[in-house]
Amino acid sequence: MPNWFTPLAVVCALMFATAPILIANAPYESTMGLVQKIFYVHLPSAWMFLLAAIICGIASARFLFRGDLRQDRVAWAAAELAVLFGAITLVTGPLWARKAWGVWWQWDVRLTSSLMGWMVAVAYMLLRKYGGAGSDKLAAGLALFGMANVPFVYISVNYWRTIHPLTTVVPTLPTSFGLPLWFTVATFLLVFVLLLRMRVRLEEQRARVDALYLSMDS
């Protein structure tokens, strides 16, 4: 692991321990009350989900057009993180919605496009695991589709009629709500970077193992 990994992991652990204190001290939102505090983990996980889909897409494009195997490893690692953070987003969202909207799920454009993006990431993983020879390039194509879905997920709430909060909510938050939110976003970003590095390392080591087996056969 690189030199920056351990100090960053310590900082991340400290931030992860501090975040609940900031969230607990944040004021109650006037209409939703206690359940609004799910927002502090739902939004950062949704952003990490979209970030993972973008990284997976860019790395896959580089792999497809340049044949760079290191980019393929990054893409695979990012796809796994897209599944993880997407699952967190899709579980915490309905828990919030049940109280705020009175329903667990609504087939509106934001929720449906998010679910679709998550299913693309799951499909990528299944293709890589069970697709056999040549599935790497097919999966890379799928990752491009997943990345193309990201802007649609983000701006959808501003163009279609939906009960999901708009993207304008975050910039207009008062400091008492904004501080714990941005702190949690930074914490999730650190978690994301550390997990991505670990996962890429795993693929690097697997590539070394494969290379050793090949050298032993020849």
Add this chain to the structure above:
Amino acid sequence: MKPLSLLLVVLISCGAANVALDAQQPPSQPQEEFIPIDQLPPQDQLPAAPLLVVAYSFVVLALFAYLVSVARRLANVQRELERLEGDVKRGGGA
């Protein structure tokens, strides 16, 4: 008639009877004004705390489980790599 077909006919008949009974019910009184949630009867109020606890527990468990999963896979590959490198060295020395 086969038992499965008989069961299917019975189930469909029960369903049709339910629909007929529902159709005979007088329509429920529509709600005429907004009722704040704290004035609703207790069975209609949904407590937020369990939802919040489930959400935060899921986040922590999912992240922790993934971290453990990657660390275990990494340790397994590392062990295999060391074993293979040892084999290659021994093969090269012989």
